[in-house]
Amino acid sequence: MSQPLINKFVVVGIGLIGGSLATGLKQRGACAEVIGIARKSDTCTEAVNHGVVDRAYTSLCDIAGELGQGDVIFIAVPTLSVSAVLDEIKSCVADSVTITDGASVKGSVQRAAEAVFGVVPPQFVLGHPIAGSEKSGVTAANPNLYENHRVILTPLENTSTQHFDLVTRMWQVVGAEVLSMSVAEHDEVLGATSHLPHVIAYSLVDTLAQDIKNPNIFRYAAGGFRDFTRIASSDPVMWHDIMRANKTAILQSMDLFIDNLSRLRSGIEHEDSSYLLSVFSRAKEARDEFTLMLAKRHAAAKED
Amino acid sequence: MSQPLINKFVVVGIGLIGGSLATGLKQRGACAEVIGIARKSDTCTEAVNHGVVDRAYTSLCDIAGELGQGDVIFIAVPTLSVSAVLDEIKSCVADSVTITDGASVKGSVQRAAEAVFGVVPPQFVLGHPIAGSEKSGVTAANPNLYENHRVILTPLENTSTQHFDLVTRMWQVVGAEVLSMSVAEHDEVLGATSHLPHVIAYSLVDTLAQDIKNPNIFRYAAGGFRDFTRIASSDPVMWHDIMRANKTAILQSMDLFIDNLSRLRSGIEHEDSSYLLSVFSRAKEARDEFTLMLAKRHAAAKED
Missing domain, CATH: 1.10.3660.10 (6-phosphogluconate dehydrogenase C-terminal like domain)
Known part of the structure; x- marks a missing residue:
């Protein structure tokens, strides 16, 4: 059997976003082991019981010593909690480990990383899967959540190509299309x-x-x-x-x-009838075009 | 075979709303014949060819002489065109014919009817099916559009019980729940x-x-x-x-x-974190309650 893409996949924050990537990678044989990190021990127990992770801990530093090249840490906590996770990473994680995140805002993550590390380290690839649901929590984890969805990576000048490539392939394995743009855009x-x-x-x-x-x-x-x-x-x-x-x-x-x-x-x-009609017609046209674009993208994905 | 609820069902404006009620009644054997009225003769031809109506005319007065008790005229034109239809009705329709409409605003229809007739005639039952779609036009007609949907009737002081009851039963036949409230509410x-x-x-x-x-x-x-x-x-x-x-x-x-x-x-x-959290939480709670209410209503409808 060929070696999986990732050795140990560590998900920090086992909710919808993190749990879905964990189960998605596992189900596709793309990682050897999934390790979950959650603040509450109840969440750890629940995540193991639901088969979302293989084992779980309340602190990243409990298992950081095990991690090295080929392992990935995915930070999937609420945006403003990313900073605390980066503090932990600085204190106990080797710089060979690939780190990425799923926060919906990238500027604040960049600022948090700069505050902790001085400069954002080459191993940290900022990213954002454009997928979600009004559901949340570990029980909402869905291995197919990212199929046909887009993931935006926002590499910085000193981001390492090796780590960037691993994160790109990780998202492609679970069916996502990976795009890259600046943090500001x-x-x-x-x-x-x-x-x-x-x-x-x-x-x-x-x-x-x-x-x-x-x-x-x-x-x-x-x-x-x-x-x-x-x-x-x-x-x-x-x-x-x-x-x-x-x-x-x-x-x-x-x-x-x-x-x-x-x-x-x-x-x-x-x-003002002509104004109302012009806004409504313009909006309808733009929205119809957008739907057509989504439909074409979906059809193209099916043909692959 | 028992007599259908309605003899001739006349739909003025053969779009999504009118066409869906016409095909819904026809498919359930609730009217003997469906007659369509559309301004453009192309729409008339299209409606007949699509089987939405049995025959079609470009003016209501072309067939008004045929209509009497037990017949229903459903006005399903854009809200601001209702007034012109009421002018035609005044000139050629007998006061034994039941008249109703599907406009989304009831105050403007009441004012239009008062402008044309002096007082809203007892035969005219103002109504509004709360159903729709972003699709429009005769080809969007769907006989099941009103299943499990609500229809609001807004009877006035002098609305005739007989006509009100016929309109109520007409909507119930196509699966709608009929409610009644004031025009203002x-x-x-x-x-x-x-x-x-x-x-x-x-x-x-x-x-x-x-x-x-x-x-x-x-x-x-x-x-x-x-x-x-x-x-x-x-x-x-x-x-x-x-x-x-x-x-x-x-x-x-x-x-x-x-x-x-x-x-x-x-x-x-x-x-202001506490303000943001209180608004978001309050909104989530209200929206979750609303969804639960819709789900219960849907489940109750299925049990009937």
Whole structure:
């Protein structure tokens, strides 16, 4: 039998993102062993019992001595907890080990790594799988979560090619398409296409629940509303962290959105039909094009 | 064979909403004949060729002489075109014919009927099926569109019980649950749960397409974004009409939303963790409760 791509795969934070990559690699024979690290020992027990990891510990330093070249540490904790994991890595992990992460914001991870290490070490490949679910926790782990999804890696000047290649191949094994861009572009693009929609969805549901004084308000909402608000069921702590970590880009895209919405409000108030029709038609066209692009990508993936 | 519930079912405006009710009634043997009325003769031909209607005309008055008690006219044109149909009805339809509509705003239909008739006639039962799709047009007609969906009727003081009962049974035949409330409450509830989300979705997609100067912006959006923006693919003319027809309620709910979003913007700017966590948690809880309610309703419908 050929050697697996990765020897020991260590997942720090055994939730949806980390658990899904762990089970995905394991199921495809791409790693020899999966080791889980979780703050709470209950989570460790649960992860082992669910077969998500082979063994689990409450501290990375408990097993860091075992790790070397060919091993991968995947940091899959909420964005603002990455810094504490990097502290641990600095204290006990060899510089031959490949390190990567899955945080939704890359600028804050880069700043955290610079604060801990001075410069981001060559072994640390910053990354972000664009996949998720409104479900969370170790029981939501899904080995096929990353199939046909994109993973963005944001290599820095001194990122080692060897570690970058291993992380790229790791994601490809679980069915993802790997792309590479700058930290700044990543944070701007995600701020607009993911973080902004989440803020909006949370705010809309909160407006209906808190500000509109009609106890029947949700009773008459239908399937369209359910789809529209699905992302408002996402994990509050995770999204709190993202708001803080990508503050600048999120505020910028919120301001553009609030401006656009205010112009639309004024168009409605003044019954400016041509303005309303032009915005709605332009948006429909852009959204239809986007759906077509997703459909083509999916079809191309199936043909491979 | 027992007599069908409705003799002649006349659908004015053969799009998704009208075509779906026509084929739904026909397939369930609930009407003897379906007659379609469309402004364009091409639509008439297409509707007959697709089997959505038995025959079709470009003017209601062409066949109004045939209609009497036991026949139903369903007005399924864009909201702001209802007034023109009511003009035609006044000129050529007998007061024994049951009339109802499917417009998303009820206040504007009431005002239009009052402008045409002085008072809304007892034969006219205002209604709104809470169902739809981002698809539109006669080819999108779906006989099961209304299964497990709600229909809100908004009877007025002088609405006839006989006509109200026929419209109620008509909707029940195609699987809908019929509820009744005031015109004002309907427009407030729908303004918040349907019209506001549509404005937001259109505005978000337009912001990304027009205001953010990054040609890659849609390339990295994923499935969550597709779900969130599905309603931005809705028909622009239909939604333009709704914005004008329900202007007051929509502006009110937009103001509440913009206030809520601005508070959230300030919470992000000042890194007010406890505020962000409280909004996100409250929204998640309300949205999870809403989903549970929909699931229970769906399960109850299956048991019937």
